[in-house]
Amino acid sequence: MKEKVLKLLKKHKDEFVSGQEISEQLEVSRTAIWKYINALKEEGYEIKSVSRKGYMLISTPDILNYEEVSEYLYTHYIGKEIFYFDSIDSTNVKAKELAINDGTDGVVVIAEEQTKGRGRLGRSWVSPNKKGIWMSIILKPQIDPQDAVKITQVTAAAIWKAMKQIGVSPQIKWPNDIVINGKKVCGILTEMSGELNRLNHLVVGIGINANTNIGEFPEEIRDKATSLKVEVGQDVDRKKLVGLILNNFEDLYNKLVEDRSIEEAIRICKENSAILGKDVRIIIKGEEKEAKAIDINAEGELIVQDKSGSISKIISGEVSVRGLYGYI
Structure with a gap:
């Protein structure tokens, strides 16, 4: 029900909504509405309360519910x-x-x-x-x-x-x-x-x-x-x-x-790859090898070419890829 009160206040953002209107729309008592409003305030919602006018949502908190x-x-x-x-x-x-x-x-x-x-x-x-x-x-x-x-x-x-x-x-x-x-x-x-x-x-x-x-x-x-x-x-x-x-x-x-x-x-x-066309270090279970990242195939595998010219596929999983001289 608290969520429904909030949804109604958001629908009328920057406008007062009377407690009576909220009560009638949600079919709960005005006392219950007052409790829900206080609960929302405790969560960080700024709600203005004015006698005979009702409630107005001023701002919402930076939360990800x-x-x-x-x-x-x-x-x-x-x-x-x-x-x-x-x-x-x-x-x-x-x-x-x-x-x-x-x-x-x-x-x-x-x-x-x-x-x-x-x-x-x-x-x-x-x-x-x-x-x-x-x-x-x-x-x-x-x-x-x-x-x-x-x-x-x-x-x-x-x-x-x-x-x-x-x-x-x-x-x-x-x-x-x-x-x-x-x-x-x-x-x-x-x-x-x-x-x-x-x-x-x-x-x-x-x-x-x-x-x-x-x-x-x-x-x-x-x-x-x-x-x-x-x-x-x-x-x-x-x-x-x-x-x-x-x-x-x-x-x-x-x-x-x-x-x-x-x-x-x-x-x-x-x-938008950060590594394609670059020389990289490939780290698999603690072992490193150097290669050039040349493509990503249709299966999402990284295609690399080592110094001998041999081409191989790298499957993501227990693999790290690093630049030769830094993170990328």
């Missing part, structure tokens, strides 16, 4: 249910718990802060409160397990499109990073549960340094990490960016699930 994100959401099922947390150990951990317990396709877990955020290969991910976008998407596609790796490319393309829509021009560093000016602004962690011929579920974790200040990064990663705020010089609208990512993701994800196509996602990843 469903009520705030839904304004920008045009999906059919991705993000239509959001589990929102002020603080959590890891959105991927929670999403995997929900997926096992019949969490439906498209459910999203979002937290304002992660205390044990994780990246690929067991790395930690710094996730300060209300500074970034820390979310995970539960997916239950009817695809072969070997096609699950394609989800990472779909996610990267969706994030790239969303950032372009807010005026940012990032690059994609295969297989799972978004970079701006050579520094990492976003990481993707895709985890799968399945058997040899059956996929149970996927969880796609997305971590974006949105409004993090440079001084809030640990000193040891400041030379290779950045945020959207650092790059554009001002705070970005986190709610809008979440909505845009989920909208773009559903479109590209549906093409994979329904048409078995990631053509658009691969095109975006190739045209």
Whole structure:
């Protein structure tokens, strides 16, 4: 009911809505309305109350719950249910718990802060409160397990499109990073549960340094990490960016699930690659080799050429790709 009160106030933004009108529309007592209004105020909503006039919504807080994100959401099922947390150990951990317990396709877990955020290969991910976008998407596609790796490319393309829509021009560093000016602004962690011929579920974790200040990064990663705020010089609208990512993701994800196509996602990843045409270090289980990144094929695999001219395919997974003299 609190959500319905908020929706009504948003519908009449910058206008007073009488307690009587809210009471009649929602069929609850005016005392109950008063309690819901106070609860919203405690969550950070600025609501003006004037006798004989009613209530007027003045401003909304910078939080990523469903009520705030839904304004920008045009999906059919991705993000239509959001589990929102002020603080959590890891959105991927929670999403995997929900997926096992019949969490439906498209459910999203979002937290304002992660205390044990994780990246690929067991790395930690710094996730300060209300500074970034820390979310995970539960997916239950009817695809072969070997096609699950394609989800990472779909996610990267969706994030790239969303950032372009807010005026940012990032690059994609295969297989799972978004970079701006050579520094990492976003990481993707895709985890799968399945058997040899059956996929149970996927969880796609997305971590974006949105409004993090440079001084809030640990000193040891400041030379290779950045945020959207650092790059554009001002705070970005986190709610809008979440909505845009989920909208773009559903479109590209549906093409994979329904048409078995990631053509658009691969095109975006190739045209905006941070590494294609460059010499890179490929790190697999601690072993390194140097090669030139020359292409990304239709399966989302990285095509590389070593110094002898031999060409091979690299599958994402337990692989890191680094520039010879830096992050990219």
